[in-house]
Amino acid sequence: MNITFDSCAKRFVTRKGEFEAIRGIDLEVEEGEFLVILGPSGCGKSTLLNLAAGLEKLSRGEIRFGGEVMDSPEKRLFVPARDRNVAMVFQSYALYPHLNVFRNISFPLEVARKDKAKRSKTVIEVAGLLNISGILEHKPGELSGGQRQRVAIARALVRKPRAFLLDEPLSNLDVQLRVETRTELKRLQRKLSITTLYVTHDQTEAMTLGDRIALLKDGMLVQLGTPRQMYDAPGTPFAASFIGSPPMNLFPAAVRRAAIASGGTTLGLPPERAKVLERMRKERVLVGIRPEHLAVRREGERGLLEGVVKVVEPLGREDLLRVDTAFGELAALSSEGRFEADQKVWLSIEAQRIHFFELESSSWS
Amino acid sequence: MTKEERIKKLVVGAGAVFTLLFCLSPFFYMILTALSRHTDFLRPETHYVVTFSHIHTVLTSQSIHFPAHLRNSVVVSLASAGVAVFTASLAAYAVTRLAFPLKTFFMLFVLALSMFPEISLVGYLFTIMSGLGWINTLQTLVFPYVAWTLPLCLWILVSYFSQIPEDLDRAGLMDGCSRFGVLRKIIFPVAAPGVFSTGLLAFIVAFNEFLFALMLTTDHSARTVPVGIALFQGLHGETPWGEIMAAATVTTIPVVLVALIFQRRIMRGLTRGAVKA
Amino acid sequence: MPVKQNRSEGDRADAFGFMFPILFFMSALIMVPVLGTLADSLYRDVTYLPRKFIGLENYLALANDPAFWKSLRFTFLFVAVSVPIEVCLGLCMAMVVNEAFPFRGFVRATLLIPWAVPMAVSGRVFELIFNYSYGAANFLLHVFDLSREPVNWLGSEIGAFAALVVTDAWKTTPFAAIILLAGLSSIPGELYEQAKIDRASLVQRFFRLTLPMLKPVLIVAFLFRTIQALQIFDYIYVLTGGGPGGSTTSLSLFAYNHFASGDFGYGSAASVILFLIAMSLSTFYLAGGAVRRTL
Numbered sequence: 003m004n005i006t007f008d009s010c011a012k013r014f015v016t017r018k019g020e021f022e023a024i025r026g027i028d029l030e031v032e033e034g035e036f037l038v039i040l041g042p043s044g045c046g047k048s049t050l051l052n053l054a055a056g057l058e059k060l061s062r063g064e065i066r067f068g069g070e071v072m073d074s075p076e077k078r079l080f081v082p083a084r085d086r087n088v089a090m091v092f093q094s095y096a097l098y099p100h101l102n103v104f105r106n107i108s109f110p111l112e113v114a115r116k117d118k119a120k121r122s123k124t125v126i127e128v129a130g131l132l133n134i135s136g137i138l139e140h141k142p143g144e145l146s147g148g149q150r151q152r153v154a155i156a157r158a159l160v161r162k163p164r165a166f167l168l169d170e171p172l173s174n175l176d177v178q179l180r181v182e183t184r185t186e187l188k189r190l191q192r193k194l195s196i197t198t199l200y201v202t203h204d205q206t207e208a209m210t211l212g213d214r215i216a217l218l219k220d221g222m223l224v225q226l227g228t229p230r231q232m233y234d235a236p237g238t239p240f241a242a243s244f245i246g247s248p249p250m251n252l253f254p255a256a257v258r259r260a261a262i263a264s265g266g267t268t269l270g271l272p273p274e275r276a277k278v279l280e281r282m283r284k285e286r287v288l289v290g291i292r293p294e295h296l297a298v299r300r301e302g303e304r305g306l307l308e309g310v311v312k313v314v315e316p317l318g319r320e321d322l323l324r325v326d327t328a329f330g331e332l333a334a335l336s337s338e339g340r341f342e343a344d345q346k347v348w349l350s351i352e353a354q355r356i357h358f359f360e361l362e363s364s365s366w367s
Numbered sequence: 368m369t370k371e372e373r374i375k376k377l378v379v380g381a382g383a384v385f386t387l388l389f390c391l392s393p394f395f396y397m398i399l400t401a402l403s404r405h406t407d408f409l410r411p412e413t414h415y416v417v418t419f420s421h422i423h424t425v426l427t428s429q430s431i432h433f434p435a436h437l438r439n440s441v442v443v444s445l446a447s448a449g450v451a452v453f454t455a456s457l458a459a460y461a462v463t464r465l466a467f468p469l470k471t472f473f474m475l476f477v478l479a480l481s482m483f484p485e486i487s488l489v490g491y492l493f494t495i496m497s498g499l500g501w502i503n504t505l506q507t508l509v510f511p512y513v514a515w516t517l518p519l520c521l522w523i524l525v526s527y528f529s530q531i532p533e534d535l536d537r538a539g540l541m542d543g544c545s546r547f548g549v550l551r552k553i554i555f556p557v558a559a560p561g562v563f564s565t566g567l568l569a570f571i572v573a574f575n576e577f578l579f580a581l582m583l584t585t586d587h588s589a590r591t592v593p594v595g596i597a598l599f600q601g602l603h604g605e606t607p608w609g610e611i612m613a614a615a616t617v618t619t620i621p622v623v624l625v626a627l628i629f630q631r632r633i634m635r636g637l638t639r640g641a642v643k644a
Numbered sequence: 645m646p647v648k649q650n651r652s653e654g655d656r657a658d659a660f661g662f663m664f665p666i667l668f669f670m671s672a673l674i675m676v677p678v679l680g681t682l683a684d685s686l687y688r689d690v691t692y693l694p695r696k697f698i699g700l701e702n703y704l705a706l707a708n709d710p711a712f713w714k715s716l717r718f719t720f721l722f723v724a725v726s727v728p729i730e731v732c733l734g735l736c737m738a739m740v741v742n743e744a745f746p747f748r749g750f751v752r753a754t755l756l757i758p759w760a761v762p763m764a765v766s767g768r769v770f771e772l773i774f775n776y777s778y779g780a781a782n783f784l785l786h787v788f789d790l791s792r793e794p795v796n797w798l799g800s801e802i803g804a805f806a807a808l809v810v811t812d813a814w815k816t817t818p819f820a821a822i823i824l825l826a827g828l829s830s831i832p833g834e835l836y837e838q839a840k841i842d843r844a845s846l847v848q849r850f851f852r853l854t855l856p857m858l859k860p861v862l863i864v865a866f867l868f869r870t871i872q873a874l875q876i877f878d879y880i881y882v883l884t885g886g887g888p889g890g891s892t893t894s895l896s897l898f899a900y901n902h903f904a905s906g907d908f909g910y911g912s913a914a915s916v917i918l919f920l921i922a923m924s925l926s927t928f929y930l931a932g933g934a935v936r937r938t939l
Contacts, residue, residue, distance in 0.1 A: 057541070092538060100557050113552075157538075371846055386751055390754040390758055454666050457661075457666065482871055484922050510669075578896075594764065596768055625760075630752075638823060
């Protein structure tokens with residue numbers, strides 16, 4: 003089942019006045035796709051999810067499931083959550099504390115008045131799928147975070163919903179568990195081919211899990227694309243710095259012929275990049291280059307950028323070096339592991355990976 | 368400092384003893400009198416003789432109607448507590464989870480109404496009940512008692528419900544429940560201890576109520592225990608203190624036991640209800 | 645961050661259903677009777693006479709009725725004497741129970757007993773206690789040699805007043821203690837530790853730390869107790885019946901007596917007066933609270 007968000011907007015009225023959580027979002031989620039809604043706090047991602055779930059009502063626009071209208075203020079149509087046959091996993095899991103695991107999972111089936119034998123069968127099936135067959139008698143209070151999460155997922159899947167909505171389900175898990183569960187989630191989704199909307203603020207999760215990523219900021223869709231697309235071709239400085247860890251280096255520079263310059267230093271550009279720069283017709287631009295595309299050398303050569311190491315942050319398999327250059331302080335990744343503070347180094351830039359953005363639009367597309 | 372501490376210990380000790388004596392002595396005096404053959408057992412010349420005859424009389428006498436009063440009280444209090452808790456739960460759910468206009472006004476409305484003196488209601492209430500032909504029935508008490516205990520129940524339940532995370536509601540809605548279904552299947556079970564405490568308090572308040580019962584009932588078919596005991600006069604001018612205290616004992620011992628068993632719950636409920644205001 | 649104030653608009657229909665029962669009960673069984681009483685007070689409504697609209701005549705009659713003023717005086721005097729005693733004594737009890745000592749839980753539990761006992765019942769118990777011939781009160785006076793002869797509690801004006809204050813105090817002091825105890829236990833212990841380190845004496849700690857922090861709870865306790873005490877009825881009915889000579893007739897009992905003799909119009913007028921007094925106190929409290937909250 004595909005999900006369509008058509009010019010959707012949501013306005014909240016609070017004591018302090020009106021607040022536009024969603025300002026006009028057009029989004030098409032394809033059948034069976036794992037779409038990640040990514041963005042910083044307050045960008046509206048949870049609201050978007052709640053709108054899809056039917057827990058909130060649109061102020062403007064339309065939401066359709068497979069062509070069927072679920073929410074349309076203009077047409078005065080609203081299908082409440084209980085009738086949409088979609089399932090949600092909450093950040094807090096929201097397991098019913100007074101019921102044991104079995105009854106938590108069978109709860110949606112009980113509400114739907116399915117007969118006992120069928121309920122039992124389905125619950126056991128789903129429990130097996132999520133490896134929680136052993137804890138069916140326990141109460142949520144007795145479970146670990148990871149177990150609780152599985153129970154939440156089982157409860158969501160038991161009704162065979164047509165869409166699967168997840169609101170930052172991994173944030174309450176510790177890092178190790180998070181990585182394991184991530185993989186499992188992806189495998190599960192693949193297996194079930196269920197249309198999935200996944201909300202997170204963690205770009206690593208987004209990159210590893212999503213078939214596509216919808217990047218939101220201040221209630222608007224900034225960019226939509228596959229993880230590769232988001233990484234290779236961010237459309238705005240915001241997208242560029244949000245995707246990829248450590249974040250992309252962004253610095254202003256003056257435009258020269260086939261080169262950029264700052265603080266007396268000029269950096270030449272290959273013809274293809276130079277052409278892009280020329281087309282922008284600006285005197286100053288915002289330049290972006292990811293730390294992983296800056297190689298750190300101990301000896302200087304022509305065409306390399308000179309700098310002094312300020313801070314060395316060991317990350318395990320590589321070090322993050324903060325290097326002071328003519329273009330400002332740049333972050334670079336090195337797996338050599340032999341650099342120290344105050345050391346003079348030379349940075350080799352993968353020119354094909356240089357991005358250019360307009361300087362005025364500091365955070366908007 | 369130690370001198371001060373010693374004084375403090377002394378004062379606290381004396382205070383504790385005083386508190387105990389204060390709270391318990393009338394209660395024990397009541398029991399002693401109920402079990403004593405002679406009411407004037409405090410006089411030096413009178414011996415204290417234990418007897419259960421007062422209790423027996425009170426429980427079996429056809430003219431005192433004590434068991435009838437007891438039955439009425441229990442039925443009326445249970446019914447009003449039940450209805451009050453249910454009604455208050457619905458409202459508490461709406462107040463803590465739903466958006467509707469004039470919510471603050473409503474809370475103030477309830478608060479204000481809870482401060483109306485009983486005497487200012489009972490006159491017209493009598494007129495209403497006479498008009499309905501309900502004087503001296505059980506329902507004539509249940510309805511006013513429900514209304515009378517509702518503010519207390521509402522405050523307490525609002526404070527309990529507001530502690531239950533709304534994510535549980537959302538999960539219930541996603542799982543197919545209606546709003547009322549969420550209340551019934553999720554909120555009630557999770558808030559069960561709080562709901563129980565509220566019911567307990569409502570029961571005790573209804574049980575102890577006096578003025579409405581006095582005015583709206585006329586004989587043992589609907590009269591409650593407080594009124595029965597208040598009007599217990601005796602037939603020949605000599606006040607039958609033994610029997611009166613026996614009736615009082617039979618009435619209060621269960622209530623006191625319940626209060627003691629659930630004292631933590633009750634105190635929590637009372638302080639929530641009062642401090643909320 | 646989810647915005648907490650947002651609620652779906654479909655809530656409104658649900659809300660109506662959820663709120664209807666409570667609104668029904670409160671309106672039909674409290675609002676309507678009060679309005680009815682208000683209306684009744686403007687009529688001559690006596691059982692054996694036809695009902696007639698007389699406007700404010702009942703109130704004029706009240707103003708000229710010495711029994712009315714007597715009951716008003718008694719009610720105010722009663723409130724003025726008993727409420728401070730109860731709140732202060734309750735505070736002392738609360739402070740005692742707030743300390744740790746063996747069997748403290750048991751002592752705290754006994755605070756509930758007076759509250760759990762119906763007022764009418766405790767009224768009769770105290771009626772016996774204050775009995776002239778064999779009551780415990782006179783017995784204790786005799787044993788501790790505090791009085792040469794037994795006191796006629798319920799037969800004298802001052803005695804009856806005192807007996808009522810004691811009876812009321814028995815019921816409400818422990819309840820006040822429970823409320824104040826909750827207030828006390830919400831004062832963080834660290835503040836006392838800090839005060840001790842700062843070499844504050846016991847008395848100083850009480851006046852500079854305990855009292856100010858308890859102020860909101862104390863005010864609530866005072867106000868609520870006052871409003872309740874104004875309405876006192878139950879044990880006056882049982883203990884003194886309003887006597888001797890109508891000297892202990894509270895405003896409630898005054899109104900009730902007229903109801904009992906079938907004069908609903910006049911009784912209603914008296915109860916309206918009580919209502920106005922109680923309401924002005926409540927408004928005073930609510931207004932004060934609202935002002936404080938906006939500051």
